[in-house]
Amino acid sequence: MRRARRRGASSLGGLALLFAAGLALNRCAASRRDERARPALAPPASVPASPRDVSAPNASPAAPVPPASRGGALAAVAASPNVALGVPTDADPSDDVLIDERAYVVSYNPRRRVANWVSWRLDRASFGSVGRRDDFRPDPALPPELYRVTPHDYAKSGYDRGHLCPSGDRQSSPEENSLTFLMTNMHPQLHELNAGPWEKLEQWERQLARRPGAEVHVVAGPVFAEPSRTIGNGVAVPKASFKIVVELGAGEGPSAVRNETRVVAVSMPNEHGVGGRAWTDFATSVDALEAATGYDFLSAVPVEVQAAIEARVAAPR
Numbered sequence: 625m626r627r628a629r630r631r632g633a634s635s636l637g638g639l640a641l642l643f644a645a646g647l648a649l650n651r652c653a654a655s656r657r658d659e660r661a662r663p664a665l666a667p668p669a670s671v672p673a674s675p676r677d678v679s680a681p682n683a684s685p686a687a688p689v690p691p692a693s694r695g696g697a698l699a700a701v702a703a704s705p706n707v708a709l710g711v712p713t714d715a716d717p718s719d720d721v722l723i724d725e726r727a728y729v730v731s732y733n734p735r736r737r738v739a740n741w742v743s744w745r746l747d748r749a750s751f752g753s754v755g756r757r758d759d760f761r762p763d764p765a766l767p768p769e770l771y772r773v774t775p776h777d778y779a780k781s782g783y784d785r786g787h788l789c790p791s792g793d794r795q796s797s798p799e800e801n802s803l804t805f806l807m808t809n810m811h812p813q814l815h816e817l818n819a820g821p822w823e824k825l826e827q828w829e830r831q832l833a834r835r836p837g838a839e840v841h842v843v844a845g846p847v848f849a850e851p852s853r854t855i856g857n858g859v860a861v862p863k864a865s866f867k868i869v870v871e872l873g874a875g876e877g878p879s880a881v882r883n884e885t886r887v888v889a890v891s892m893p894n895e896h897g898v899g900g901r902a903w904t905d906f907a908t909s910v911d912a913l914e915a916a917t918g919y920d921f922l923s924a925v926p927v928e929v930q931a932a933i934e935a936r937v938a939a940p941r
């Protein structure tokens with residue numbers, strides 16, 4: 625079952641990337657003011673058109689045009705070291721808007737208005753003395769026809785703007801740190817989760833990455849129950865937050881992953897009562913996360929090794 629699903633997912637991977645390439649094309653078309661080119665390249669019909677999409681100031685064409693590498697172009701996403709262990713894909717690439725944010729890669733879901741996943745690499749070079757920028761803001765790299773979530777969407781909702789790629793994982797420069805405050809990197813989390821076991825796991829992954837010669841690969845995202853409740857202007861609230869942490873050595877890639885490689889997978893309920901618990905209480909397997917989210921993670925790792933490392937629930941040492 626797992627292999628069949630993988631094969632299916634990987635054949636659809638090209639579609640996901642084509643969709644991303646389509647968005648990049650769309651940006652070019654818009655810049656040439658060729659309005660007739662837009663319908664064919666427009667987002668799928670499943671993306672709800674909200675009146676605020678038109679009127680929201682942050683959706684205006686005056687938004688700064690990001691560098692080309694952040695436009696979701698195929699090569700820029702797939703070549704990023706932040707997705708060295710694979711670009712996660714699922715059976716429905718129509719709601720996977722891939723953006724290389726440089727500090728991390730995000731797959732943004734315009735239907736849920738929350739990321740499908742965020743992926744990044746972490747090593748000693750990720751750290752420094754830069755403080756939190758705290759400049760939460762809409763993501764200018766999203767195509768102008770998509771709604772851009774703002775900090776206001778989370779205001780008085782009862783949920784934190786929960787980082788997927790943590791601020792503390794990007795402290796090498798003010799620019800790197802600032803990129804973690806884009807709203808595409810946020811998901812609604814109860815404060816007791818965000819400031820509790822979720823943060824403890826962030827500290828643990830940084831501890832791993834600070835060791836000389838270490839390189840850590842992380843994928844994080846939300847898990848949804850359908851239908852989900854929403855906050856603000858249609859931002860879906862996840863039932864859980866997941867994370868996968870893979871420990872490698874400096875300069876190693878997917879072919880260096882072994883059956884013995886440390887792979888930690890967790891799924892933490894976005895529910896009251898989690899605040900005082902240890903992050904290790906929420907250990908699960910990558911297979912369980914793939915079943916819960918529909919995404920194939922670590923897809924660049926050889927299939928036999930994937931089968932071994934994804935089936936087990938690793939106890940952190």
Ligand code: MN
Pocket residue numbers: 714715716717718719720740
């Ligand atoms: Mn999808």
Ligand code: MN
Pocket residue numbers: 914920921922923930934
């Ligand atoms: Mn996988």
